[in-house]
Amino acid sequence: MEKIINNVVCTVCGCCCDDLEVKIKDGKIVEVKNACAVSLSKFQNYNGKERIVKPLIKENGEFKECDLKEAIEKASKILAEAKYPLIYGLSLTSTEAIGKAVELAEALGGVIDNTTSVCHGPSLIGVHDIGSVTCTLGEVKNRADLIIYWASNPVFSHPRHLARYTVFSKGKFRKERRERKLVVVDVRKTATAKLADMFIQVAPNQDYELLSALRMAVKGEEIYLNEVAGVPTSKIEELADLMISCEFGILFFGLGLTMSLGKSRNIDAALSLVRDLNERTKFLIMPMRGHYNVTGANEVIAWQTGYPFAVDFSQGYPRYNPGETTTIELLTRGECDAALIVGSDPAAHFPVSAVKHLMKIPVITIDPHKNATTLISTVVIPTAITGIEAGGTVYRMDGVPLECKKLVEPPLGLKSDEEIITEILVNVKKLKE
Amino acid sequence: MSEILIKNGFVFDPLNNINGEKMDIFIKDGKIVDKVSSKAKVIDASNMVVMPGGVDIHSHIAGSKVNAGRILRPEDHVKDFEVKTKVTRSGVGYSVPSTFTTGYRYAKMGYTTVFEPATPPLKTRHTHEELRDIPIIDKGCFPLLGNNWFIMEYLKENKLEECAAYVSWLLNAIKGYAIKIVNPGGTEAWGWGKGISHLDEEVPYFNVTPKEIVRWLCKINNILNLPHPIHVHTNNLGKPGNYVTTIETMDAVKDLSKDGKVSIHVTHVQFNGFAGTSWLNLASGAPEIANYINKNTHVEIDIGQVTFSDTTTMTADGPFQYILYLLSREKWVNADVEAETGAGVVPFRYKKSNYVNAIQWGIGLELALLIKDPWKIHMTTDHPNGGPFTHYPKVIAWLMSRKAREKTLNKINKNAKRRLDLPGIDREYTLYEIAIITRAATAKSLGLKNKGHLGVGADADVAIYNLNYKSLDPSKDYKLIKKAFKQTAYTIKDGEIVAKNGEIVSSSKGKIYWVNSKVAEDIQKSMLNNLKMKFEEYYTVKMENYIINESYLHNSFMLNVQSEV
Numbered sequence: 001m002e003k004i005i006n007n008v009v010c011t012v013c014g015c016c017c018d019d020l021e022v023k024i025k026d027g028k029i030v031e032v033k034n035a036c037a038v039s040l041s042k043f044q045n046y047n048g049k050e051r052i053v054k055p056l057i058k059e060n061g062e063f064k065e066c067d068l069k070e071a072i073e074k075a076s077k078i079l080a081e082a083k084y085p086l087i088y089g090l091s092l093t094s095t096e097a098i099g100k101a102v103e104l105a106e107a108l109g110g111v112i113d114n115t116t117s118v119c120h121g122p123s124l125i126g127v128h129d130i131g132s133v134t135c136t137l138g139e140v141k142n143r144a145d146l147i148i149y150w151a152s153n154p155v156f157s158h159p160r161h162l163a164r165y166t167v168f169s170k171g172k173f174r175k176e177r178r179e180r181k182l183v184v185v186d187v188r189k190t191a192t193a194k195l196a197d198m199f200i201q202v203a204p205n206q207d208y209e210l211l212s213a214l215r216m217a218v219k220g221e222e223i224y225l226n227e228v229a230g231v232p233t234s235k236i237e238e239l240a241d242l243m244i245s246c247e248f249g250i251l252f253f254g255l256g257l258t259m260s261l262g263k264s265r266n267i268d269a270a271l272s273l274v275r276d277l278n279e280r281t282k283f284l285i286m287p288m289r290g291h292y293n294v295t296g297a298n299e300v301i302a303w304q305t306g307y308p309f310a311v312d313f314s315q316g317y318p319r320y321n322p323g324e325t326t327t328i329e330l331l332t333r334g335e336c337d338a339a340l341i342v343g344s345d346p347a348a349h350f351p352v353s354a355v356k357h358l359m360k361i362p363v364i365t366i367d368p369h370k371n372a373t374t375l376i377s378t379v380v381i382p383t384a385i386t387g388i389e390a391g392g393t394v395y396r397m398d399g400v401p402l403e404c405k406k407l408v409e410p411p412l413g414l415k416s417d418e419e420i421i422t423e424i425l426v427n428v429k430k431l432k433e
Numbered sequence: 434m435s436e437i438l439i440k441n442g443f444v445f446d447p448l449n450n451i452n453g454e455k456m457d458i459f460i461k462d463g464k465i466v467d468k469v470s471s472k473a474k475v476i477d478a479s480n481m482v483v484m485p486g487g488v489d490i491h492s493h494i495a496g497s498k499v500n501a502g503r504i505l506r507p508e509d510h511v512k513d514f515e516v517k518t519k520v521t522r523s524g525v526g527y528s529v530p531s532t533f534t535t536g537y538r539y540a541k542m543g544y545t546t547v548f549e550p551a552t553p554p555l556k557t558r559h560t561h562e563e564l565r566d567i568p569i570i571d572k573g574c575f576p577l578l579g580n581n582w583f584i585m586e587y588l589k590e591n592k593l594e595e596c597a598a599y600v601s602w603l604l605n606a607i608k609g610y611a612i613k614i615v616n617p618g619g620t621e622a623w624g625w626g627k628g629i630s631h632l633d634e635e636v637p638y639f640n641v642t643p644k645e646i647v648r649w650l651c652k653i654n655n656i657l658n659l660p661h662p663i664h665v666h667t668n669n670l671g672k673p674g675n676y677v678t679t680i681e682t683m684d685a686v687k688d689l690s691k692d693g694k695v696s697i698h699v700t701h702v703q704f705n706g707f708a709g710t711s712w713l714n715l716a717s718g719a720p721e722i723a724n725y726i727n728k729n730t731h732v733e734i735d736i737g738q739v740t741f742s743d744t745t746t747m748t749a750d751g752p753f754q755y756i757l758y759l760l761s762r763e764k765w766v767n768a769d770v771e772a773e774t775g776a777g778v779v780p781f782r783y784k785k786s787n788y789v790n791a792i793q794w795g796i797g798l799e800l801a802l803l804i805k806d807p808w809k810i811h812m813t814t815d816h817p818n819g820g821p822f823t824h825y826p827k828v829i830a831w832l833m834s835r836k837a838r839e840k841t842l843n844k845i846n847k848n849a850k851r852r853l854d855l856p857g858i859d860r861e862y863t864l865y866e867i868a869i870i871t872r873a874a875t876a877k878s879l880g881l882k883n884k885g886h887l888g889v890g891a892d893a894d895v896a897i898y899n900l901n902y903k904s905l906d907p908s909k910d911y912k913l914i915k916k917a918f919k920q921t922a923y924t925i926k927d928g929e930i931v932a933k934n935g936e937i938v939s940s941s942k943g944k945i946y947w948v949n950s951k952v953a954e955d956i957q958k959s960m961l962n963n964l965k966m967k968f969e970e971y972y973t974v975k976m977e978n979y980i981i982n983e984s985y986l987h988n989s990f991m992l993n994v995q996s997e998v
Contacts, residue, residue, distance in 0.1 A: 006975075006977070007975040007977045007978055009978065018974050018975050018978045019975060095562060099566065103522070106517055106522065106523055124504065127504060127505060127766075128504075128505065128506075128507055128508075128764075129764070130764060130765075131505060131758075131764035131765040131766045131767075131778070131779075132766050132767075133765065133766070133767040134766075134767060134768055134769075135767075135768060135769035135770070135771075135775075136555065136556075136768075136769065136770050136771045136973070137771070137973050138555075138770075138771025138772060138971065138972055138973040139624065139769050139770070139771045141771070141973055142771060142772070142971065143624060143625070164973060165973060170970070171970070171971075172582070172772075172970060172971055173638070247625065248624075248625065248626075275765060278626065278755065278767075281626055282624070282625055282626030284767070284769070298504070299500055299559065300562070302500050302503045302504050302531075303495075303499075303500050303503065303531060303532045303562075303563050303566060304522070304524070304531055304532060304533065304566060305523075305524065305525065305531055306503050306507070306509075306510040306524065306525035306529075306530075306531045307503075307504075307507055307510065307525075308504050313517075313523065315516070316516040316517050316523060317514040317515060317516045317517065317523040317524070317525070318510075318514065318523060318524065318525055318531070320507055320510075320511075393558065393562060395559070399497055399556065399559070399768070400555060400556060400973070400974065401556060401558040401559045401562070402558070402974065402978050403558065403978065403981075403985070
């Protein structure tokens with residue numbers, strides 16, 4: 001039996017391309033059209049040797065296989081007995097699953113946080129300060145004549161971003177590449193920079209200075225220095241002129257801005273620059289969100305609790321204080337006494353100080369694949385892969401929601417993240433009574 | 434399901450001409466019935482007021498711009514939180530409450546149905562996700578169509594039937610309830626950082642005018658037989674002198690009234706009721722607008738009352754929100770949506786001492802008091818734009834008591850007080866009239882036949898207020914009025930007691946209402962063939978992924994509507 005499923009939403013990066021054609025033969029994916037290299041790699045390799053299909057419980061330092069019921073009961077017990085558990089990850093799953101995880105965190109009196117904490121958290125803190133002048137990607141496709149990527153290299157990180165939404169896309173008012181200008185600002189000449197009409201090499205950790213100088217230039221104020229952040233003043237003024245004189249400009253920014261010196265202050269400066277530009281022309285800004293549903297995690301956590309990430313329920317109501325209620329800080333201070341990790345690998349990516357604490361406490365991992373965090377876990381619950389073996393809603397980097405399809409059956413009847421978290425929630429509520 | 438007998442209450446049910454009569458109300462299986470068995474639970478409503486559950490025609494409770502407001506304003510939530518209970522989820526307020534808190538707070542006030550009046554079709558899946566997470570109340574949403582590229586192109590090419598088929602398809606595709614128009618053509622112009630300031634000004638590149646757009650969609654509303662008239666936020670909102678635009682917009686569809694029915698709902702008219710030529714000489718345009726509405730039968734409005742508080746303004750009127758940002762230099766969110774619409778969010782504090790804010794407060798009340806027929810009025814604060822919906826009790830007190838108004842008038846900006854007609858207006862609303870503008874007229878305008886009344890067969894959505902009608906002089910006892918409307922003695926939703934003396938006692942899923950519009954198959958088919966190509970060009974999603982299945986709503990209520998084509 002062979003069938004082709006069209007208009008499949010890709011669940012890799014924040015582009016959420018929704019035009020994949022997936023050919024399925026005998027219940028297996030055999031061909032994927034329109035996919036980028038990263039997407040193709042996921043669709044071809046998701047069922048490789050790293051896949052976990054049996055739940056695992058660690059006893060005396062050794063993993064033993066168990067059935068799903070046992071794993072879920074063990075996980076529920078660990079969480080229910082914990083005083084201050086942490087739920088973390090949640091950017092590679094559906095908003096339906098994330099919503100259930102929020103309810104679980106509330107029932108436990110713990111903390112819910114997602115990977116925003118270590119990527120675009122500063123972007124959201126910037127929004128709390130300044131606001132954000134933004135749009136959907138189709139606005140860029142249809143109207144933009146100036147596109148700036150700042151500290152972002154989409155050729156590698158979001159391979160189809162340029163073709164689908166920006167310089168190479170074809171929209172109502174812009175049909176060809178030559179109708180648009182591409183500017184790249186980065187610390188090195190990246191693959192994206194090689195395609196640019198203008199490349200500006202900023203000195204590492206000096207983006208704030210460059211953004212501030214640009215704000216001055218846009219406001220018509222004189223810059224007395226010969227260069228700022230390693231960029232000649234004449235070049236800064238040239239870019240400012242380009243920004244003012246475009247019809248519709250957009251600044252996309254990446255982790256090079258959020259995670260370098262200054263963090264949310266860099267974002268304040270970028271958001272302010274774009275806001276100010278609207279007194280001269282039309283200008284917008286958008287973070288290049290990484291995971292396919294990191295945006296959705298912020299949305300669902302915000303509509304349920306009022307805050308977009310790092311929400312603490314220890315007082316019975318939502319509290320939010322990045323720096324206090326964010327995962328790295330909680331772990332480094334050694335405050336959490338259990339952790340549920342959903343679709344993320346903190347053991348591989350977090351600072352040693354945080355991982356050390358993670359290794360001291362019982363960790364439950366819900367993940368389709370082996371990783372460093374599953375190795376240090378007490379309970380490992382394998383799951384159906386969202387977007388391939390389970391459906392659900394995801395939010396593109398611009399907040400456009402899309403519904404994923406279930407394309408094939410998961411191995412051995414594995415359940416979805418939503419189902420597993422719901423079962424844990426039901427158990428926890430009983431145990432807490 | 435259980436039976437309930439509400440005994441000896443003073444019943445206010447304007448759609449059935451019941452004005453404070455002492456009578457019993459019977460409930461069985463979620464509906465109002467004419468008798469119940471002896472096993473029914475009895476609620477003693479002696480010395481209490483019984484009304485149908487409140488219906489809110491215009492309140493921003495769900496979707497991308499509401500959530501943008503939440504994310505923008507942690508400082509709005511930190512002082513106002515709700516602790517979880519055995520039956521409720523935790524959450525936060527204040528002006529942009531989280532979803533659970535929204536449902537509970539409405540239910541505690543006796544409201545059981547609320548419509549989100551502005552959803553960008555492309556992001557309506559988000560709106561539905563939030564609506565799913567708003568407990569207890571029934572709800573629905575109005576898609577934004579006043580700046581839609583396809584509609585403007587159909588209009589330019591004068592393809593009325595095809596456009597009607599498109600609107601019908603769109604309502605079905607995204608599960609919307611009514612046609613919403615916001616700053617027609619103006620939000621599209623804002624896509625280029627520009628604006629529109631006159632009803633006859635052409636939209637850049639599309640060469641149609643706001644007046645043409647409003648008339649066109651009004652005609653389509655008639656063709657499709659939609660339950661609610663076009664719901665219009667006019668051009669020039671928030672600009673001095675805009676009352677003229679408001680009256681011109683109303684007058685533009687006067688001839689399109691079908692069988693003498695209302696052809697336009699103009700929303701939050703307070704924001705569109707400014708006279709004067711600048712902020713310095715701003716005045717109330719309410720007398721002129723009221724005068725027009727009193728002479729015509731094709732118009733109804735909601736008021737969009739200002740309640741003097743810290744709040745979060747949010748509309749699909751991107752250019753207006755930009756102007757508000759320039760005036761306030763507050764935080765500003767803008768969010769344009771491809772081929773469809775835009776949105777803006779700006780925090781705002783209305784101050785009594787501020788001349789402009791005080792005039793705005795006066796305009797809202799003058800509209801409600803000078804328009805003679807309460808069936809043409811709906812009470813709103815355009816939540817959260819004029820103030821949060823939790824301030825409705827204050828608005829009711831102002832409407833019912835001249836004394837309550839005087840008390841506030843003595844605190845507002847003195848120049849504003851001098852320039853308003855409000856101090857000279859004696860009218861005081863009766864409870865019967867309050868029931869009209871908060872549920873009866875509203876349910877009727879929305880075409881909700883089973884809501885807004887307590888006749889046999891109606892949904893058993895009931896609000897019981899702790900208000901002794903017989904011994905009450907609302908004019909003097911406005912504080913009692915305010916207190917009573919803040920929290921019900923009982924709120925009943927679908928025949929279940931959900932709130933009691935301000936506590937949520939049980940929580941349920943509300944229904945999501947949408948219109949299943951039907952047009953002739955051949956027209957629909959040819960429309961879709963033409964649409965597909967342009968859809969790919971204008972949007973960044975596939976048409977298939979734009980469509981929301983009914984099952985996505987979890988608790989869907991479909992209203993079948995047969996069109997004339």
